[in-house]
Amino acid sequence: MxxxxxxxxxxxxxxxxxxxxxxxxxxxxxxxxxxxxxxxxxxxxxxxxxxxxxxxxxxxxxxxxxxxxxxxxxxxxxxxxxxxxxxxxxxxxxxxxxxxxxxxxxxxxxxxxxPRRLGIPGTELAGVHHLRRLAHSDHLRGVLTSRAPAGEPLVIAGAGWIGLEVAAAARALGTEVVVVEPEATPLHAVLGPEVGEVFTALHHEHGVTFHFGTRLAAITGRDGMVAGVRTEDGRELPARAVLAAIGAxxxxxxxxxxxxxxxxxxxxxxxxxxxxxxxxxxxxxxxxxxxxxxxxxxxxxxxxxxxxxxxxxxxxxxLGQEISYDRVPYFFSDQYDVGLEYSGWAPPGTYDRVVFRGDVAKRAFIAFWLRENRVLAGLNMNVWDVTDAIQHLVRTGTPVDPDALADRGTPLPTPAAS
Missing domain, CATH: 3.50.50.60 (FAD/NAD(P)-binding domain)
Known part of the structure; x- marks a missing residue:
């Protein structure tokens, strides 16, 4: 044809x-x-x-x-x-x-x-939000920019990427934030506890309250509107709105x-x-x-x-062209004064150690997830122009010396240098 x-x-x-x-x-x-x-x-x-x-x-x-x-x-x-x-x-x-x-x-x-749904009592109340579409963002911004009495926070179910980014946006707009997360740290299923703790400290410094190790059990309301939440461990928390950020x-x-x-x-x-x-x-x-x-x-x-x-x-x-799609997974995020890029895939259970290069306390570092001294993934936080080098290590599976990887004075292997 x-x-x-x-x-x-x-x-x-x-x-x-x-x-x-x-x-x-x-x-x-x-x-x-x-x-x-x-x-x-x-x-x-x-x-x-x-x-x-x-x-x-x-x-x-x-x-x-x-x-x-x-x-x-x-x-x-x-x-x-x-x-x-x-x-x-x-x-x-x-x-x-x-x-x-x-x-x-x-x-x-x-x-x-x-977005995945919470599947708990109270999700039909006005003030329960998801974030996937432009209209969702418009509605949520209306909540974050409206005045509310002190002690009526936005409650976020889930401390993944969306939950943390919305928490940062809400704090920038002056809204109180409480995050309820079943794991022990934010982003636990993606980054594990070693780097998850960095995000706990970052958000604590900006006034976010975390409740780890529990989930929302119910959303409570008054006159058809969200008024609070109840967690599985029995906490009763006030809420001006609830964001379901438990994945997609x-x-x-x-x-x-x-x-x-x-x-x-x-x-x-x-x-x-x-x-x-x-x-x-x-x-x-x-x-x-x-x-x-x-x-x-x-x-x-x-x-x-x-x-x-x-x-x-x-x-x-x-169009009939020969295609072999095999890119290293890549993600970026911005939270407060932190910008980061993540390349690869290394959830808990797949790696045996995390190596840091740089200053973790100042949030200017690279983290490498290793298994048998091969890089599975890398995250650069407020350190730039290193994504190609990280992805090269991930793609090739080149064995590395962990001590050299942690040493800022030792150049990272790159496609041109290898």
Whole structure:
């Protein structure tokens, strides 16, 4: 078929979908490109929702991937505010909520993830928040900028990345914050206790109260509004609002109902070319569980960089290019006067030691997670221009001398120096 008569459909109005559409045009695809999003907003990036946009330091227009005119100029057909409800693989059609059927020659699922729900009494009360969409951030900012009596904090369930970033934003706006976290430290499941303690101290210094080792058991209300919470260990705490920040689950229902293979740990199973069990359907971003090209081991990454890079990779695969998507996971965060980058993957149980390089007390350091003297992951806090070196160590698995790694006077191995 002449390429100009082919139709490529993208489901998902986030960064992965928008960058896939952009790449199709940059690679010379001249057929139809249709992007379907269930929000009325044009595609936007999500990191600002818990950072500068939430605090009001960034304007609304800054979160969008492209300006509105870009889509028309590049002949990207936007179907916004209309969810895709079914994929008919035999007919190669996507059915929208209003009954419209959109044909495709190749389909990209970039449906992202959705916040996990607390599943406790009281979640129906006004003042219970999640943070995934622009509207969520708008509503939460209204809470953080409104006056409230002392002793009525924002209660955050979960001390992961979103929970901590919102805590920092709330404190910047003068809101009291209490964080309830079942683990012993923030970010425990990602960073372990050694670096988790750094975040405990950081947030304590800025007035955040933590309750570790417990969860929310119920949210209590008055006149239909949040008034407090009860924890599993019996604490009764006042609250002006509650943010559920206990993680996200991949939005894979569309794929599941279409009969596509899912990964046992969640998400849509794709090969290293981001192709699903149907050769005409691809997946990218938060929803994709990607098989490593060498081992076949699967990993699903929910961070911004994965959406930025996997959307274009999937677009090239849709065009028939040879693709092997195998990037080192990467994440960044900003909290108070701390900026950080994290590369790799080393949850508790996978590493045998953490090596620090720099000044931990001044929060200007690099932390390396090692197993048998090989770097699994690295986090640089207020230290810059070292990500390439960290990712090189992670990717190659080069054996390291822990003492040399900790010595700021010893250069880090880099691709050019190795």
């Amino acid at each position: 002449d390429a100009t008569h082919r139709t490529f459909v993208i489901i998902g109005g986030g960064l992965a979908g928008a960058k896939a559409a952009q790449t199709l045009r940059e690679e010379g695809f001249a057929g139809r490109v249709i992007l379907i999003g269930d929000e009325h907003e044009q595609p936007y990036e999500r990191p600002p929702l818990s950072k500068d946009y939430l605090t009001g330091r960034a304007e609304r227009d800054s979160v969008f991937v492209h300006d509105p005119a870009w889509y028309a100029h590049h002949r990207i057909e936007l179907h916004l505010g209309q969810p895709a409800v079914a994929v008919d693989r035999d007919r190669r059609e996507v059915r929208l909520g209003d009954g419209t059927r959109v044909p495709y020659d190749a389909l990209l699922l970039a449906t992202g993830a959705e 689950r991949p939005r894979a229902a569309l794929a599941e109902h279409a009969g596509l293979d899912l990964a046992p740990s969640g998400g849509i199973a794709v090969d290293s070319a981001l192709r699903t069990s149907d050769p005409a359907i691809f997946a990218a971003g938060d929803v994709a569980s990607v098989a490593a090209p060498d081992t076949g081991a699967r990993r699903r990454v929910e961070h911004w960089a994965n959406a930025l890079n996997s959307g274009p990779a999937a677009a090239r695969a849709m």
